Amino acid sequence: MESLTTDHNELPRVRYTRSLPTPVPPADSVIRSNLAGVRHVLLVLSGKGGVGKSTVATELALALRLAGKRVGILDVDLCGPSIPRMLRVQDSAVHQCNSGWVPVFAHQDKSISLMSIGFLLEKPDDAVVWRGPKKNALIKQFVSDVAWGDLDFLIVDTPPGTSDEHISTVEALRPHKPLAAILVTTPQAVSVADVRRELTFCKKTGLRVLGIVENMSGFVCPHCSECTNIFSKGGGEELAKHAGVPFLGSVPLDPQLSQSLEDGRDFIQEFPKSSAFPALAHIAQQILDGTPRSS
Amino acid sequence: CPNQRLCAAGAAPDPAEAAELRARLRSVKHTVLVLSGKGGVGKSTFSALLARGLAARDDTQVALLDIDICGPSVPRMMGLEGEQVHQSGSGWSPVYVEENLGVMSVGFLLSSPDDAVIWRGPKKNGLIKQFLRDVDWGEVDYLIIDTPPGTSDEHLSIVQYLSAAHVDGAVIITTPQEVSLQDVRKEINFCRKVKLPIIGVVENMSGFICPKCKNESQIFPPTTGGAEKMCQNLNISLLGKVPLDPQIGKSCDKGQSFLAEVPESPATLSYRSIIQRIQEYCELQHSQEEKII
Ligand SMILES: Nc1ncnc2c1ncn2[C@@H]1O[C@H](COP(=O)(O)OP(=O)(O)OP(=O)(O)O)[C@@H](O)[C@H]1O
Ligand SMILES: Nc1ncnc2c1ncn2[C@@H]1O[C@H](COP(=O)(O)OP(=O)(O)OP(=O)(O)O)[C@@H](O)[C@H]1O
Ligand SMILES: [Mg+2]
Ligand SMILES: [Mg+2]
Ligand SMILES: [Zn+2]
Ligand SMILES: [Zn+2]
Numbered sequence: 070m071e072s073l074t075t076d077h078n079e080l081p082r083v084r085y086t087r088s089l090p091t092p093v094p095p096a097d098s099v100i101r102s103n104l105a106g107v108r109h110v111l112l113v114l115s116g117k118g119g120v121g122k123s124t125v126a127t128e129l130a131l132a133l134r135l136a137g138k139r140v141g142i143l144d145v146d147l148c149g150p151s152i153p154r155m156l157r158v159q160d161s162a163v164h165q166c167n168s169g170w171v172p173v174f175a176h177q178d179k180s181i182s183l184m185s186i187g188f189l190l191e192k193p194d195d196a197v198v199w200r201g202p203k204k205n206a207l208i209k210q211f212v213s214d215v216a217w218g219d220l221d222f223l224i225v226d227t228p229p230g231t232s233d234e235h236i237s238t239v240e241a242l243r244p245h246k247p248l249a250a251i252l253v254t255t256p257q258a259v260s261v262a263d264v265r266r267e268l269t270f271c272k273k274t275g276l277r278v279l280g281i282v283e284n285m286s287g288f289v290c291p292h293c294s295e296c297t298n299i300f301s302k303g304g305g306e307e308l309a310k311h312a313g314v315p316f317l318g319s320v321p322l323d324p325q326l327s328q329s330l331e332d333g334r335d336f337i338q339e340f341p342k343s344s345a346f347p348a349l350a351h352i353a354q355q356i357l358d359g360t361p362r363s364s
Numbered sequence: 365c366p367n368q369r370l371c372a373a374g375a376a377p378d379p380a381e382a383a384e385l386r387a388r389l390r391s392v393k394h395t396v397l398v399l400s401g402k403g404g405v406g407k408s409t410f411s412a413l414l415a416r417g418l419a420a421r422d423d424t425q426v427a428l429l430d431i432d433i434c435g436p437s438v439p440r441m442m443g444l445e446g447e448q449v450h451q452s453g454s455g456w457s458p459v460y461v462e463e464n465l466g467v468m469s470v471g472f473l474l475s476s477p478d479d480a481v482i483w484r485g486p487k488k489n490g491l492i493k494q495f496l497r498d499v500d501w502g503e504v505d506y507l508i509i510d511t512p513p514g515t516s517d518e519h520l521s522i523v524q525y526l527s528a529a530h531v532d533g534a535v536i537i538t539t540p541q542e543v544s545l546q547d548v549r550k551e552i553n554f555c556r557k558v559k560l561p562i563i564g565v566v567e568n569m570s571g572f573i574c575p576k577c578k579n580e581s582q583i584f585p586p587t588t589g590g591a592e593k594m595c596q597n598l599n600i601s602l603l604g605k606v607p608l609d610p611q612i613g614k615s616c617d618k619g620q621s622f623l624a625e626v627p628e629s630p631a632t633l634s635y636r637s638i639i640q641r642i643q644e645y646c647e648l649q650h651s652q653e654e655k656i657i
Contacts (some may be wrong), residue, residue, distance in 0.1 A: 095458040116435050116480075118513045119404015123543075148514035149401050149547040196515045196550040198557060201485030207530065208523075228514065229403045230434035231482045258617040259408075262477060263435040269480035293577035299610045301617065331542050362540050 102283045103169060104212070104245045106219035107141070109360045112238070112250045112276065116263030118229040120255045121284035123151035123318070124330060125352070126226040127252075132353035133336040134180050138221040141172065143211055144185035145203050145238050146228040148197050153187040163188045169214035176335065184215045201233035208234060212241035222360075229263070231270040239274050249360070250276045251317070251352075256304035261312025264305075268312050279359055280315035281305050282352060288322040289344055317355055321349040378505075382528045384497050388455075389529035392427070394646040395507045396563065397522065397534040399411050399555070401547030403513040405539045405608070406568040408437035409616055410635075411510035415442075415536075416621045417639040418506050419465040427458065427501045430469035431522055432512040433488045434481050439471035443619025447472055455500035468499050485517035492521050506646070513547070515554040523558045530644045530653075533561035535603065539569045540586035552598060563645050564601035566638055567591035572608040573630075583608065604638040606631050 111128045117278060123146070130140045144152045153159040156175035163184070164171045172182035186197060186207065199207075217223065225242070228234055242248055250271050254264040264281070271278050283305025289296050309316035320326075323345035329336040340346060389395075398411040408430070415428040439445050439459075447459045450471040458466030470481060470491060476505035483491075501507070512518055523531075534555055538548040548565075555562050567590060572581050589592075595602040609631040615622035623632050 099633065117404060118435070119402060119539075119588055146532075148516055149403070149550065151543055154543060155547060193546065194553055196554040196557065198515045198520065198554055200517050200520060205484075222657075230512065231480050232434050232488065233484050233517075255404075257613045259437050259440055259613070260404075262440060263437070265478055266435070266480040269478050270482055273480070273482065288572065288581070290574040290579065290585065291575060291581060292579040293574060295574055295576035297572075297575060299572065299583075299608055300613050301565060301610075322583055324581055324585065327541060327583060328585050328587070329545075330448040331585060 073124075090311060092350040103214065103216055104242075105222045107217055107246060108221050110223045110225065110242055110246045110248050111279070111356070112225045112227060112248060113253060114227055114235070114250050114267050114271070115229055115253045116231065116265070116267035117254060118347040120253050120260055121282075122227050122229070122253050123155060124321075125251065125253050125282055125284065127152060127330065128326075128349045129353055130181050130222075130357065131335050132178075132225055132350055133222055133356070134176065135337055136353065136357060138357075140180070140309045141182040141217050141220045141223045143215070143223060143225045144183065144187070145196060145208050145211065145234050146232065147186045147207060148228060149228065152226055153185050154229065154333060155330045156181065156183060158183065159193065159333075161188055163210060165361040166216055168216040170216065172215055172217065181249060182217060182220070184211055203231050205237040208237040209241050212238075226301050233351070235270065239276065248276050249279045251279050251356075252281045253284055254305045254308065254358060256283055256298070256301040257305060258301075260300075261308050262303040264308060265312070268314070270344060278314045279356065280317035281309040281312075283318045283319040285322045286319035291324070315359075316350045317352045320345050320352075337356070374519070379609055381493075381497075385493075386528040388497055389526070391502065392504045392507045392529060394505060394650065395508045395509065395526060395529060395531045396642065396646065397511060397531070397560070399511050399519070399534045399539045399551055399606070400513055401515065401549070401551035401554075402538065402544040405537045405544060405654060407513070407537050408432070408441060408510050409612060410537055410566060410568065411508050412438060412441040412616070413621070413623055413635050414639055414642065415465060415467075415506070415508045416461075417623055417636065417641065418508075419462060420623075424505045425464045426466070426501060427504045427506060427507045428465070428467045428509045428510070429495055429499075430467070431492050431495065431518050432510060433470050433483065433491060433518065435512060436469045436471035436546060437616075438467060438469045438510055440619055442467050442614045445471070445619065449473060452500060455498040456501055458501060463547040466501060468495055470608050482614035488517055489521040493519060493525055496525050515550060518557075519554065521558055531560065532649055533563040535563050535642060536565045536600075537568055538565060538591050539584045540567055540571075540582070540590040541584040542588040544584070545588060545591070549598070550592065554602065562600055563642055565595050566603050569607040569608045582599075603641050604634050606634045606638075
């Protein structure tokens, strides 16, 4: 695992287009204190792009919030952050306090804390054209400098793959908290093949896999109720069996889900009758059951 | 800064390296990159079908290069899973689907389907350079390059290494919803920053017609006007729209050509017209360059 050794590159100065207070490099004790109130850290991972990682991260946060949990989301997709829009806080900014960066509080009652590079860009369409070392530096800052306060769950949304963002996130978080991973795939073989590789990443980095979610599994026509498996069916469940990890459920393609993510609405509260709801609620319940109440 | 392109891309390749790359890429007539800021929008599917579509003409030699190092999809989509790369005197030999269609991917270098490539940027960049410098493509009319989503190491490196060669431009793939378009606009800004011409945008997964009742559903709704509006706003060509079709995923999984399997479907017709527009763009660019010389 020589590729997993720490990056000894000097921390480059992360240059934001929006002027942002540069936090004083925190001592180890401060890092501990910023994450000290966080009880569980869940990474949402997939080898494949566009399978619904950000969707699962968002809906899981909404569902856990509804169950009375304190939830935060750390978005480490630096080139393509989706969560700010999915929670309709894309125009928010990050502020500075004594213990670091104050996350953005999303949802009507400000009950979900969120940190994303989306809040640091001057213009929303600015491309973040960064190589690994700069990405790694910002992820380290996200882990050490965000004042999360007390959280039951910190959900980490990741880009696809097994590269800089993933290695850095695991390296930065692991010293502080035990980590657990949820893997998302779509049913077809092209996607399952990439998620198999992601499972190897979890094994090599010692991440506990809470289970696999099969997303975009079948589409029921709202006009005639015919079900079409647009992206095939069953591949995620099969992979879970093959790999011996829990299968958390199949989420169907649901236009009400994609629409509410476009609008940044709370799907879990507003669409309990829609086709994707039962599966998403069931996944959240299994996460609650699978993570001990006290740590 | 006068060297913005190189600055953005990190260190310039040293002169000897640039000469090597130029020598190897001299035998390539057209280069097309397939890009998107968003994951899972159909970059690899499109790259595979573009390569197959161009290679449908026996007299056109096509190379398909996959630089998605952590999530290579091209081997499976081209029906080449489990194939290995062979070394010859003149470099690495691509794996051939047909005599006029060669493929290279990190997938051919892995020993098992469970092998993960857990690499940071520099190692990925090194392999991409090797792909460009050491693969013996022979004389090639089209080099099609499939990329991972984003604007990071792979993208900077491929642009940097290709600066030694002629690049026709990039085809940008998106889906209709804003969650995808917001990332795609970043990719377009990336192209502008590194002066990579944009051939045009393809809107994929654009609507689904139920096979039973023939009604259309917007599974990925174009809430901000879809690719059409974005292209208007940014003054870029929209090359076409491809609907959702369950047969596309099936053909990809089986490693078969969707274009050949379902030749009369609306998606195939749309893919064909897009491929033709790309071909025309490249040929026009080439003839204009020849005039200048
Ligand atoms: N079950 C579903 N039904 C309908 N639409 C869905 C479903 N799951 C996800 N989507 C939509 O599909 C698109 C891709 O999902 P998402 O952005 O969550 O994927 P991702 O894995 O985070 O992608 P990336 O790899 O780019 O980060 C989004 O527009 C989302 O709204
Ligand atoms: N128009 C379509 N209709 C139905 N399925 C499609 C369509 N286009 C692509 N697909 C399927 O969607 C999945 C994602 O496509 P693909 O792998 O090409 O995306 P990608 O952009 O290369 O993803 P990544 O970001 O992971 O590299 C594949 O299984 C593919 O077969
Ligand atoms: Mg995402
Ligand atoms: Mg791909
Ligand atoms: Zn129908
Ligand atoms: Zn410069």
